[in-house]
Amino acid sequence: MNNNPASFTLSIDWEDFSQLLGRDHTGVVTPPVGKTIDRQTDLVLNLLNDSGKKATFFILGMLAQYRPDLVRKIAGEGHEIGMHGTHHIRMNTLDRKKAFEDLRDNYNLVTDIIGAPVYGYRAPYFSVNETNLYVLEILSELGCLYDSSIFPVKLKNYGIANFPVQDTLYQLPNGREIVELPLTVMDWRNKKLPVAGGGYMRAFPQFMLKNFFRKLDADQKDVMLYMHPYEFDDRWISCSPNYPPGTGYSRPKSFLINLRWNLFRGTIYNKIKYLLNHYHFVTCLKKAEYVKEHSHSPAILGRS
Template identity: 30%
Template sequence: MRNGLSVDVEDWFQVGAFERTIDRADWPTLECRVEANCDAVLQMFAEAGVHGTFFTLGWVAERYPALIRRIVAAGHELASHGYDHKRVFQMSADDFAADLKKARAILEDLGGVAVRGYRAPSFSIDARTPWAHPILAEQGYAYSSSVAPVVHDHYGWPQSPRHAWRPVADSDLVEWPVTTARAFGRTLAAGGGGFMRLLPYGFTRWAIRRMNAEGHPAILYFHPWEIDPGQPRVTDAPLKSKIRHYSGLSAMAGKLKQLLADFEWTRADALLPAQQERARPWRAAA
């Protein structure tokens, strides 16, 4: 079974773990490493013969237009990660609509391709944002991969389905949650990122096999900064944030290479027709 591989294109200083430590106004003054790290990811994918989806911040695209063109030229899907990594539940509905339009216009202008997919920063579509999916549908997005159906201190919508579902009546929009696994009566986060860095690789492999055994493709994600152990350290960040962000950086590239070898991977949009066919409507209980 082919699985969906995705990259959330953002730099080390734009992550949720540091949002209360690093001021957005200081972003332009910090060392940007996203282009070099993305090029390393592109090389890794090329060597493995793999294509994926790059959910990209508009902020990054504006500053590295040649990177956007390289992503598209290499055969990868270009998708939106919003403009500047503001969480959806921190915006109003109007602000969210404007953010979507701004990021998409930048990406489509630079990439020369239609942007059909969206991933909310920090998986921040949840029960607090009932207006988010209708706005995505209104703007013509084909799919979102913005929900984590787990319990987590930073995000999560644990009541939502684990597999692709239709959030808006009379719309083809599909919400395709990041991969989870069921064990011991619990839903475990297993979609990549920090969970892949912090846990043994065998856990990720087991979770993908479980998802495939259920008859569904997995969808995994990671960030370019996660293969960059030499990135700057944010010394004044909370200890919990530093542990989350810096643990396992030196091992991540090796885990990714093993992942690329162990499973079949493709772009999210290549798997979308099957997800649309199988997705069923779901609404949160009032």
């Protein structure tokens, strides 16, 4: 969006930490443990409610199937509902047919739960890259208006080098169109840093983040923040909650994983609160509609 002031968007990849870790470790999908996802969802909803801002929640199918009530609660508070896939698998490890099935099942489940269409998607692990751009075609065929899965910089596990950083309407090989809302990166000392979520957002001190976002806003750059429910929770999270005997991580591995997930996590709540209270926020859908409406002609996205 090239209007002034720049727009920020808070996107939440709505998933349960222990359900995902358990599935990744045992291969079995089980209901989320306890009421953690309730508390974490409420933390986000209350923060948004206090600031009067709306966010986009990308809903993971394997969680939504057990907690449709929470999905309806989020939608009922006026936030946008999008998709985060069914099985939380790296999309670039699936062939086109399997990718379609994962997205179709996610679309059907979520639209059934809320009784309304959904228009956008965030891939697990930002796993849309130059090898599987057909994911965008699948989304367009499901009726989606936008995708927000691409990091416009090549990082260790994801991203596309030199992908345009601005929100853009693309013409797809299947003749349809889609708006891509890339994740925000910040130019810093000749590097592009993914400051708008994840480990960078946790580790960077607040004064540095304030400077980064002030500069992005001054340059009228849109900002896509990406978060997870557990990041708003200052309670300790553990990678070894309820595994069957003998299947847990070793002690040193548990220690390292827990350190990674817990270090500086308690700082996130106030960082996001500050941004919500100081900047103009819109949902992904509002942003995508604006881009589509104000694009004279779509850019061409190459067939992969």
